Amino acid sequence: MNNFVWHSPCKIFFGAYTQADIAAECSQYGKKVLIVYGSERIKSNGLFDNVAKQFVTAGIEYLQLGGVLPNPRLSTVHEGVAICKKEKVDFILAIGGGSVIDTAKAIAVGAKYSGDVWDFYMNKGKITETLPIGCILTLAATGSECNGNSVISNWDSKMKRAVGTPLLLPKFSILDPALTATVPRDHTVYGMVDIMAHVFEQYFSPTKSTYLVDRMSEAVMKTVVAIGPKLLTKLDDYGYRAEILWSGTQALNLSLSCGKDTDFASHDIEHEVSAIYDIPHGGGLAIIFPNWMKYVYKTDINKFYNFAVNVWCIDPKGKSDDTVALEGIEATRAFFTSLGAPSTLAHYKIGGDKIDEMAEKCTMFGPVGGFKKLEKQDVAAILKMCL
Numbered sequence: 001m002n003n004f005v006w007h008s009p010c011k012i013f014f015g016a017y018t019q020a021d022i023a024a025e026c027s028q029y030g031k032k033v034l035i036v037y038g039s040e041r042i043k044s045n046g047l048f049d050n051v052a053k054q055f056v057t058a059g060i061e062y063l064q065l066g067g068v069l070p071n072p073r074l075s076t077v078h079e080g081v082a083i084c085k086k087e088k089v090d091f092i093l094a095i096g097g098g099s100v101i102d103t104a105k106a107i108a109v110g111a112k113y114s115g116d117v118w119d120f121y122m123n124k125g126k127i128t129e130t131l132p133i134g135c136i137l138t139l140a141a142t143g144s145e146c147n148g149n150s151v152i153s154n155w156d157s158k159m160k161r162a163v164g165t166p167l168l169l170p171k172f173s174i175l176d177p178a179l180t181a182t183v184p185r186d187h188t189v190y191g192m193v194d195i196m197a198h199v200f201e202q203y204f205s206p207t208k209s210t211y212l213v214d215r216m217s218e219a220v221m222k223t224v225v226a227i228g229p230k231l232l233t234k235l236d237d238y239g240y241r242a243e244i245l246w247s248g249t250q251a252l253n254l255s256l257s258c259g260k261d262t263d264f265a266s267h268d269i270e271h272e273v274s275a276i277y278d279i280p281h282g283g284g285l286a287i288i289f290p291n292w293m294k295y296v297y298k299t300d301i302n303k304f305y306n307f308a309v310n311v312w313c314i315d316p317k318g319k320s321d322d323t324v325a326l327e328g329i330e331a332t333r334a335f336f337t338s339l340g341a342p343s344t345l346a347h348y349k350i351g352g353d354k355i356d357e358m359a360e361k362c363t364m365f366g367p368v369g370g371f372k373k374l375e376k377q378d379v380a381a382i383l384k385m386c387l
Protein backbone atom coordinates (compact mmCIF):
# COMPACT_ATOMS: atom_id res chain seq x y z
CA MET A 1 0.00 0.00 0.00
CA ASN A 2 1.27 3.49 -0.88
CA ASN A 3 1.37 6.43 1.52
CA PHE A 4 -1.66 8.66 1.16
CA VAL A 5 -3.43 11.73 2.51
CA TRP A 6 -7.17 11.39 3.01
CA HIS A 7 -8.97 14.71 3.41
CA SER A 8 -12.49 15.03 2.02
CA PRO A 9 -14.22 18.04 3.53
CA CYS A 10 -17.25 17.91 1.20
CA LYS A 11 -20.38 17.95 3.35
CA ILE A 12 -22.98 15.52 2.01
CA PHE A 13 -26.68 15.95 2.71
CA PHE A 14 -28.22 12.65 1.67
CA GLY A 15 -31.94 11.93 1.55
CA ALA A 16 -35.41 13.26 0.83
CA TYR A 17 -35.89 17.06 0.72
CA THR A 18 -32.29 17.74 1.76
CA GLN A 19 -32.31 20.81 -0.48
CA ALA A 20 -34.64 22.46 2.03
CA ASP A 21 -31.79 24.25 3.85
CA ILE A 22 -29.65 25.20 0.91
CA ALA A 23 -29.72 28.95 1.57
CA ALA A 24 -28.18 28.39 5.00
CA GLU A 25 -25.30 26.46 3.43
CA CYS A 26 -24.70 28.93 0.61
CA SER A 27 -24.83 32.00 2.86
CA GLN A 28 -21.64 30.81 4.57
CA TYR A 29 -19.77 31.69 1.38
CA GLY A 30 -21.20 35.07 0.47
CA LYS A 31 -24.26 36.97 -0.69
CA LYS A 32 -24.06 36.60 -4.47
CA VAL A 33 -24.54 33.20 -6.10
CA LEU A 34 -24.37 32.03 -9.73
CA ILE A 35 -26.75 29.11 -10.33
CA VAL A 36 -25.49 26.87 -13.17
CA TYR A 37 -27.84 24.35 -14.78
CA GLY A 38 -28.63 22.51 -18.01
CA SER A 39 -32.08 22.38 -19.62
CA GLU A 40 -35.24 24.13 -18.42
CA ARG A 41 -36.15 20.82 -16.71
CA ILE A 42 -35.28 22.21 -13.26
CA LYS A 43 -37.60 25.15 -13.87
CA SER A 44 -40.58 23.08 -14.99
CA ASN A 45 -40.25 20.66 -12.05
CA GLY A 46 -40.08 23.43 -9.45
CA LEU A 47 -36.55 22.76 -8.19
CA PHE A 48 -35.15 26.08 -9.40
CA ASP A 49 -38.04 28.03 -7.83
CA ASN A 50 -37.62 26.22 -4.55
CA VAL A 51 -33.95 27.29 -4.37
CA ALA A 52 -34.62 30.80 -5.66
CA LYS A 53 -37.31 31.42 -3.04
CA GLN A 54 -34.94 30.35 -0.29
CA PHE A 55 -32.28 32.72 -1.62
CA VAL A 56 -34.70 35.65 -1.68
CA THR A 57 -35.78 34.95 1.91
CA ALA A 58 -32.16 34.70 3.04
CA GLY A 59 -31.17 37.94 1.26
CA ILE A 60 -28.92 36.12 -1.22
CA GLU A 61 -28.74 37.67 -4.68
CA TYR A 62 -28.63 35.11 -7.49
CA LEU A 63 -27.70 35.12 -11.16
CA GLN A 64 -28.21 32.22 -13.53
CA LEU A 65 -26.47 30.41 -16.37
CA GLY A 66 -28.50 27.68 -18.06
CA GLY A 67 -27.94 25.69 -21.23
CA VAL A 68 -25.08 23.44 -20.13
CA LEU A 69 -24.99 20.50 -22.57
CA PRO A 70 -23.74 16.94 -22.00
CA ASN A 71 -19.99 16.81 -22.81
CA PRO A 72 -20.02 20.40 -21.55
CA ARG A 73 -18.54 23.08 -23.73
CA LEU A 74 -15.69 25.47 -23.01
CA SER A 75 -17.80 28.24 -24.58
CA THR A 76 -20.38 27.89 -21.76
CA VAL A 77 -17.55 28.05 -19.23
CA HIS A 78 -16.35 31.32 -20.80
CA GLU A 79 -19.86 32.78 -20.46
CA GLY A 80 -19.92 31.86 -16.78
CA VAL A 81 -16.46 33.26 -16.12
CA ALA A 82 -17.49 36.57 -17.68
CA ILE A 83 -20.58 36.75 -15.44
CA CYS A 84 -18.57 35.97 -12.31
CA LYS A 85 -15.95 38.59 -13.07
CA LYS A 86 -18.44 41.30 -14.03
CA GLU A 87 -20.86 40.65 -11.19
CA LYS A 88 -18.30 39.75 -8.54
CA VAL A 89 -19.98 36.46 -7.72
CA ASP A 90 -19.06 34.87 -4.35
CA PHE A 91 -20.26 31.31 -4.85
CA ILE A 92 -21.41 28.92 -7.60
CA LEU A 93 -24.28 26.48 -7.18
CA ALA A 94 -24.52 23.65 -9.73
CA ILE A 95 -27.91 21.98 -10.18
CA GLY A 96 -27.72 18.93 -12.45
CA GLY A 97 -25.50 16.00 -13.41
CA GLY A 98 -21.77 15.75 -13.98
CA SER A 99 -21.78 18.10 -16.98
CA VAL A 100 -23.33 20.92 -14.98
CA ILE A 101 -21.06 20.35 -11.98
CA ASP A 102 -17.93 20.18 -14.14
CA THR A 103 -18.94 23.43 -15.86
CA ALA A 104 -19.47 25.10 -12.48
CA LYS A 105 -16.01 23.93 -11.40
CA ALA A 106 -14.37 25.26 -14.57
CA ILE A 107 -16.11 28.62 -14.06
CA ALA A 108 -14.88 28.63 -10.46
CA VAL A 109 -11.31 28.30 -11.73
CA GLY A 110 -11.67 30.84 -14.53
CA ALA A 111 -13.24 33.43 -12.24
CA LYS A 112 -9.96 33.65 -10.32
CA TYR A 113 -7.62 33.51 -13.31
CA SER A 114 -6.58 36.26 -15.69
CA GLY A 115 -5.86 33.95 -18.65
CA ASP A 116 -8.02 31.36 -20.44
CA VAL A 117 -9.17 28.61 -18.08
CA TRP A 118 -8.44 26.08 -20.85
CA ASP A 119 -4.73 26.52 -20.04
CA PHE A 120 -5.18 24.30 -17.00
CA TYR A 121 -6.93 21.59 -19.03
CA MET A 122 -3.88 21.53 -21.32
CA ASN A 123 -1.51 21.02 -18.38
CA LYS A 124 -0.25 24.62 -18.56
CA GLY A 125 0.13 25.88 -15.00
CA LYS A 126 -1.29 24.89 -11.63
CA ILE A 127 -4.65 25.98 -10.24
CA THR A 128 -4.00 28.05 -7.12
CA GLU A 129 -7.34 29.72 -6.43
CA THR A 130 -11.03 29.07 -7.18
CA LEU A 131 -14.44 30.31 -6.17
CA PRO A 132 -16.23 27.92 -3.78
CA ILE A 133 -18.93 25.72 -5.28
CA GLY A 134 -21.83 23.60 -4.04
CA CYS A 135 -24.05 21.07 -5.82
CA ILE A 136 -27.56 19.75 -6.02
CA LEU A 137 -27.01 16.48 -7.86
CA THR A 138 -29.76 15.18 -10.15
CA LEU A 139 -28.03 12.20 -11.84
CA ALA A 140 -25.96 9.39 -10.30
CA ALA A 141 -22.83 8.79 -12.37
CA THR A 142 -19.66 10.83 -12.23
CA GLY A 143 -18.87 11.35 -8.54
CA SER A 144 -18.14 14.97 -9.46
CA GLU A 145 -20.33 15.97 -6.50
CA CYS A 146 -17.61 14.75 -4.14
CA ASN A 147 -14.31 15.03 -5.98
CA GLY A 148 -12.09 17.80 -7.35
CA ASN A 149 -12.28 16.81 -11.03
CA SER A 150 -13.75 18.72 -13.95
CA VAL A 151 -13.97 17.47 -17.56
CA ILE A 152 -14.60 20.02 -20.34
CA SER A 153 -14.83 19.78 -24.15
CA ASN A 154 -13.21 22.32 -26.44
CA TRP A 155 -15.11 22.08 -29.73
CA ASP A 156 -12.60 24.22 -31.62
CA SER A 157 -9.73 21.80 -31.03
CA LYS A 158 -12.00 18.73 -30.63
CA MET A 159 -10.45 17.95 -27.26
CA LYS A 160 -12.04 16.75 -24.05
CA ARG A 161 -9.73 17.18 -21.09
CA ALA A 162 -9.77 16.95 -17.29
CA VAL A 163 -8.31 18.85 -14.36
CA GLY A 164 -8.20 17.63 -10.79
CA THR A 165 -7.39 19.60 -7.64
CA PRO A 166 -8.59 19.46 -4.04
CA LEU A 167 -9.44 23.18 -4.46
CA LEU A 168 -12.40 22.11 -6.61
CA LEU A 169 -13.95 19.80 -4.05
CA PRO A 170 -17.51 21.09 -3.56
CA LYS A 171 -18.13 22.65 -0.16
CA PHE A 172 -21.34 20.65 0.04
CA SER A 173 -23.48 18.40 -2.12
CA ILE A 174 -27.15 17.65 -1.83
CA LEU A 175 -28.05 14.09 -2.79
CA ASP A 176 -31.79 13.52 -2.82
CA PRO A 177 -32.57 10.20 -4.54
CA ALA A 178 -36.02 11.54 -5.48
CA LEU A 179 -34.35 14.19 -7.68
CA THR A 180 -32.79 11.38 -9.75
CA ALA A 181 -36.09 9.52 -10.26
CA THR A 182 -36.80 11.31 -13.56
CA VAL A 183 -33.48 10.40 -15.21
CA PRO A 184 -34.49 8.53 -18.37
CA ARG A 185 -33.59 4.88 -18.83
CA ASP A 186 -30.64 5.47 -21.18
CA HIS A 187 -28.89 7.98 -18.91
CA THR A 188 -29.64 5.77 -15.90
CA VAL A 189 -27.78 2.96 -17.69
CA TYR A 190 -24.89 5.22 -18.75
CA GLY A 191 -24.63 6.43 -15.17
CA MET A 192 -24.37 2.89 -13.80
CA VAL A 193 -21.74 1.95 -16.38
CA ASP A 194 -19.76 5.06 -15.41
CA ILE A 195 -19.98 4.11 -11.73
CA MET A 196 -18.67 0.59 -12.47
CA ALA A 197 -15.95 2.07 -14.70
CA HIS A 198 -14.72 4.39 -11.95
CA VAL A 199 -14.31 1.44 -9.64
CA PHE A 200 -12.48 -0.56 -12.36
CA GLU A 201 -10.03 2.33 -12.88
CA GLN A 202 -8.98 2.11 -9.24
CA TYR A 203 -9.42 -1.64 -8.66
CA PHE A 204 -7.10 -2.63 -11.51
CA SER A 205 -4.03 -1.13 -9.94
CA PRO A 206 -0.35 -2.11 -10.08
CA THR A 207 -0.04 -1.54 -6.29
CA LYS A 208 0.15 -4.63 -4.06
CA SER A 209 -1.29 -5.11 -0.53
CA THR A 210 -4.57 -3.27 -1.03
CA TYR A 211 -6.87 -5.91 0.44
CA LEU A 212 -9.28 -3.64 2.31
CA VAL A 213 -9.74 -1.11 -0.49
CA ASP A 214 -10.19 -3.94 -3.01
CA ARG A 215 -13.00 -5.44 -0.91
CA MET A 216 -14.61 -1.98 -0.57
CA SER A 217 -14.42 -1.65 -4.35
CA GLU A 218 -16.04 -5.04 -4.84
CA ALA A 219 -18.86 -3.97 -2.52
CA VAL A 220 -19.65 -0.98 -4.75
CA MET A 221 -19.50 -3.11 -7.91
CA LYS A 222 -21.72 -5.81 -6.39
CA THR A 223 -24.24 -3.18 -5.35
CA VAL A 224 -24.58 -1.92 -8.92
CA VAL A 225 -24.78 -5.51 -10.22
CA ALA A 226 -27.51 -6.38 -7.69
CA ILE A 227 -29.55 -3.16 -7.78
CA GLY A 228 -29.04 -1.94 -11.36
CA PRO A 229 -31.36 -4.43 -13.08
CA LYS A 230 -34.01 -3.91 -10.40
CA LEU A 231 -33.86 -0.15 -10.85
CA LEU A 232 -34.46 -0.56 -14.58
CA THR A 233 -37.74 -2.35 -13.82
CA LYS A 234 -38.90 0.57 -11.62
CA LEU A 235 -37.10 3.78 -12.49
CA ASP A 236 -38.84 5.87 -9.82
CA ASP A 237 -38.11 3.52 -6.92
CA TYR A 238 -36.64 5.67 -4.13
CA GLY A 239 -34.74 2.82 -2.49
CA TYR A 240 -33.03 1.62 -5.68
CA ARG A 241 -32.22 5.19 -6.70
CA ALA A 242 -30.70 5.78 -3.23
CA GLU A 243 -28.41 2.73 -3.53
CA ILE A 244 -27.17 3.75 -6.97
CA LEU A 245 -26.77 7.39 -5.97
CA TRP A 246 -24.54 6.58 -3.00
CA SER A 247 -22.63 4.00 -5.07
CA GLY A 248 -21.84 6.78 -7.56
CA THR A 249 -20.43 9.04 -4.88
CA GLN A 250 -18.43 6.23 -3.27
CA ALA A 251 -17.06 5.14 -6.63
CA LEU A 252 -15.19 8.38 -7.28
CA ASN A 253 -14.77 10.27 -4.02
CA LEU A 254 -11.25 8.82 -4.16
CA SER A 255 -11.67 6.61 -1.06
CA LEU A 256 -11.24 3.64 -3.41
CA SER A 257 -7.82 4.86 -4.52
CA CYS A 258 -6.37 5.36 -1.03
CA GLY A 259 -2.91 3.80 -1.00
CA LYS A 260 -3.03 2.79 -4.68
CA ASP A 261 -1.84 3.88 -8.07
CA THR A 262 -4.80 4.02 -10.45
CA ASP A 263 -5.29 3.38 -14.17
CA PHE A 264 -7.81 5.68 -15.95
CA ALA A 265 -6.61 4.74 -19.46
CA SER A 266 -10.13 3.70 -20.50
CA HIS A 267 -11.40 7.13 -19.42
CA ASP A 268 -8.63 8.83 -21.39
CA ILE A 269 -9.56 6.78 -24.46
CA GLU A 270 -13.29 7.43 -24.03
CA HIS A 271 -12.72 11.17 -23.73
CA GLU A 272 -11.03 11.14 -27.14
CA VAL A 273 -14.03 9.37 -28.67
CA SER A 274 -16.51 11.79 -27.04
CA ALA A 275 -14.37 14.77 -28.05
CA ILE A 276 -14.86 13.96 -31.73
CA TYR A 277 -18.20 12.13 -31.86
CA ASP A 278 -20.06 13.72 -28.88
CA ILE A 279 -21.29 10.34 -27.56
CA PRO A 280 -22.48 9.81 -23.95
CA HIS A 281 -19.55 9.11 -21.62
CA GLY A 282 -21.11 5.95 -20.12
CA GLY A 283 -21.99 4.59 -23.57
CA GLY A 284 -18.36 4.94 -24.65
CA LEU A 285 -17.08 3.28 -21.49
CA ALA A 286 -19.42 0.28 -21.93
CA ILE A 287 -17.74 -0.32 -25.29
CA ILE A 288 -14.13 0.41 -24.35
CA PHE A 289 -13.77 -1.19 -20.91
CA PRO A 290 -14.31 -4.87 -21.76
CA ASN A 291 -11.86 -4.48 -24.66
CA TRP A 292 -9.29 -2.74 -22.43
CA MET A 293 -9.68 -5.65 -20.00
CA LYS A 294 -9.04 -8.21 -22.73
CA TYR A 295 -5.99 -6.26 -23.90
CA VAL A 296 -4.33 -5.94 -20.47
CA TYR A 297 -5.50 -8.86 -18.30
CA LYS A 298 -2.32 -10.88 -18.64
CA THR A 299 -0.44 -8.06 -16.84
CA ASP A 300 -1.92 -9.43 -13.57
CA ILE A 301 -4.14 -12.47 -14.11
CA ASN A 302 -4.59 -12.89 -10.36
CA LYS A 303 -6.36 -9.52 -10.16
CA PHE A 304 -8.75 -10.51 -12.95
CA TYR A 305 -9.24 -13.93 -11.34
CA ASN A 306 -10.35 -12.22 -8.07
CA PHE A 307 -12.59 -9.88 -10.06
CA ALA A 308 -14.29 -12.85 -11.76
CA VAL A 309 -14.77 -14.84 -8.56
CA ASN A 310 -15.59 -12.04 -6.09
CA VAL A 311 -17.71 -9.76 -8.26
CA TRP A 312 -19.26 -12.09 -10.84
CA CYS A 313 -19.35 -15.25 -8.66
CA ILE A 314 -17.67 -17.32 -11.41
CA ASP A 315 -17.02 -20.87 -10.16
CA PRO A 316 -13.26 -21.46 -10.68
CA LYS A 317 -13.37 -25.23 -10.07
CA GLY A 318 -11.52 -27.20 -12.74
CA LYS A 319 -10.69 -24.07 -14.80
CA SER A 320 -7.35 -22.45 -15.54
CA ASP A 321 -6.72 -18.96 -14.10
CA ASP A 322 -6.76 -17.62 -17.65
CA THR A 323 -10.23 -19.08 -18.31
CA VAL A 324 -11.63 -17.67 -15.06
CA ALA A 325 -10.19 -14.23 -15.84
CA LEU A 326 -11.70 -14.26 -19.33
CA GLU A 327 -15.09 -15.39 -17.98
CA GLY A 328 -15.05 -12.37 -15.63
CA ILE A 329 -14.39 -10.05 -18.56
CA GLU A 330 -17.18 -11.66 -20.56
CA ALA A 331 -19.53 -11.30 -17.57
CA THR A 332 -18.73 -7.57 -17.50
CA ARG A 333 -19.61 -7.19 -21.16
CA ALA A 334 -22.76 -9.30 -20.76
CA PHE A 335 -23.88 -7.22 -17.77
CA PHE A 336 -23.51 -3.96 -19.67
CA THR A 337 -25.37 -5.46 -22.65
CA SER A 338 -28.14 -6.76 -20.37
CA LEU A 339 -28.68 -3.19 -19.12
CA GLY A 340 -29.04 -2.04 -22.71
CA ALA A 341 -25.62 -0.37 -23.06
CA PRO A 342 -23.83 -0.56 -26.42
CA SER A 343 -20.91 -2.92 -27.02
CA THR A 344 -19.39 -1.62 -30.29
CA LEU A 345 -18.56 1.79 -31.71
CA ALA A 346 -20.68 0.81 -34.71
CA HIS A 347 -23.66 1.42 -32.41
CA TYR A 348 -22.84 5.14 -32.73
CA LYS A 349 -21.99 4.75 -36.44
CA ILE A 350 -18.30 5.30 -35.65
CA GLY A 351 -15.84 3.68 -38.06
CA GLY A 352 -12.08 3.30 -37.91
CA ASP A 353 -11.06 6.40 -39.90
CA LYS A 354 -10.13 8.58 -36.88
CA ILE A 355 -8.48 5.91 -34.72
CA ASP A 356 -5.02 7.22 -35.44
CA GLU A 357 -6.01 10.79 -34.52
CA MET A 358 -7.67 9.64 -31.28
CA ALA A 359 -4.69 7.49 -30.29
CA GLU A 360 -2.30 10.34 -31.05
CA LYS A 361 -4.24 12.88 -28.97
CA CYS A 362 -4.74 10.39 -26.15
CA THR A 363 -1.00 9.91 -25.68
CA MET A 364 0.14 13.45 -26.51
CA PHE A 365 1.55 13.92 -22.98
CA GLY A 366 3.01 10.37 -22.82
CA PRO A 367 1.66 6.85 -22.22
CA VAL A 368 -1.71 6.52 -20.43
CA GLY A 369 -2.77 4.09 -17.70
CA GLY A 370 -1.17 2.77 -14.54
CA PHE A 371 -2.13 -0.93 -14.48
CA LYS A 372 -0.44 -1.22 -17.87
CA LYS A 373 1.10 1.78 -19.56
CA LEU A 374 -0.37 2.21 -23.02
CA GLU A 375 1.49 3.80 -25.91
CA LYS A 376 -0.19 5.21 -29.01
CA GLN A 377 -0.19 1.82 -30.78
CA ASP A 378 -1.83 0.15 -27.75
CA VAL A 379 -4.62 2.75 -27.69
CA ALA A 380 -5.15 2.28 -31.42
CA ALA A 381 -5.28 -1.51 -30.98
CA ILE A 382 -7.94 -1.21 -28.23
CA LEU A 383 -10.01 1.17 -30.34
CA LYS A 384 -9.84 -1.31 -33.25
CA MET A 385 -11.19 -4.01 -30.94
CA CYS A 386 -14.16 -1.67 -30.23
CA LEU A 387 -15.29 -1.27 -33.85
Ligand code: NZQ
Nearest residue numbers: 038039041070071097098099138139141144149182183281
Ligand atom coordinates in the same frame (compact mmCIF):
# COMPACT_ATOMS: atom_id res chain seq x y z
O1 NZQ B 1 -29.77 19.50 -18.96
P1 NZQ B 1 -30.35 18.55 -18.00
O2 NZQ B 1 -31.80 18.72 -17.83
O3 NZQ B 1 -29.62 18.53 -16.67
O4 NZQ B 1 -30.23 17.11 -18.73
C1 NZQ B 1 -29.32 16.09 -18.41
C2 NZQ B 1 -28.57 15.60 -19.64
O5 NZQ B 1 -29.32 15.73 -20.80
C3 NZQ B 1 -30.11 14.86 -18.03
N1 NZQ B 1 -30.50 14.83 -16.62
C4 NZQ B 1 -29.75 15.06 -15.52
N2 NZQ B 1 -30.48 14.87 -14.41
C5 NZQ B 1 -31.74 14.55 -14.81
C6 NZQ B 1 -31.76 14.53 -16.22
N3 NZQ B 1 -32.87 14.26 -16.92
C7 NZQ B 1 -34.01 13.98 -16.23
N4 NZQ B 1 -34.05 13.99 -14.85
C8 NZQ B 1 -32.96 14.26 -14.12
N5 NZQ B 1 -33.02 14.23 -12.78
O6 NZQ B 1 -29.21 13.79 -18.28
C9 NZQ B 1 -28.38 14.13 -19.38
C10 NZQ B 1 -26.95 13.77 -19.07
O7 NZQ B 1 -26.44 14.61 -18.05
P2 NZQ B 1 -24.88 14.76 -17.81
O8 NZQ B 1 -24.68 15.72 -16.71
O9 NZQ B 1 -24.17 15.01 -19.09
O10 NZQ B 1 -24.47 13.27 -17.34
P3 NZQ B 1 -23.37 12.75 -16.36
O11 NZQ B 1 -23.70 13.07 -14.96
O12 NZQ B 1 -23.17 11.35 -16.72
O13 NZQ B 1 -22.07 13.62 -16.73
C11 NZQ B 1 -21.27 13.27 -17.82
C12 NZQ B 1 -20.09 14.22 -17.93
O14 NZQ B 1 -19.22 14.12 -16.79
C13 NZQ B 1 -17.89 13.80 -17.22
C14 NZQ B 1 -18.14 13.04 -18.50
O15 NZQ B 1 -16.98 12.94 -19.30
C15 NZQ B 1 -19.24 13.85 -19.13
O16 NZQ B 1 -18.72 15.01 -19.74
N6 NZQ B 1 -17.17 13.12 -16.15
C16 NZQ B 1 -16.84 13.81 -15.06
C17 NZQ B 1 -16.13 13.25 -14.02
C18 NZQ B 1 -15.77 14.02 -12.82
N7 NZQ B 1 -15.95 15.33 -12.81
O17 NZQ B 1 -15.26 13.46 -11.85
C19 NZQ B 1 -15.67 11.87 -14.06
C20 NZQ B 1 -16.32 11.06 -15.12
O18 NZQ B 1 -15.48 9.99 -15.42
C21 NZQ B 1 -16.67 11.78 -16.38
O19 NZQ B 1 -15.55 11.87 -17.24
Ligand code: ZN
Nearest residue numbers: 142194197281
Ligand atom coordinates in the same frame (compact mmCIF):
# COMPACT_ATOMS: atom_id res chain seq x y z
ZN1 ZN C 1 -16.42 8.35 -15.89
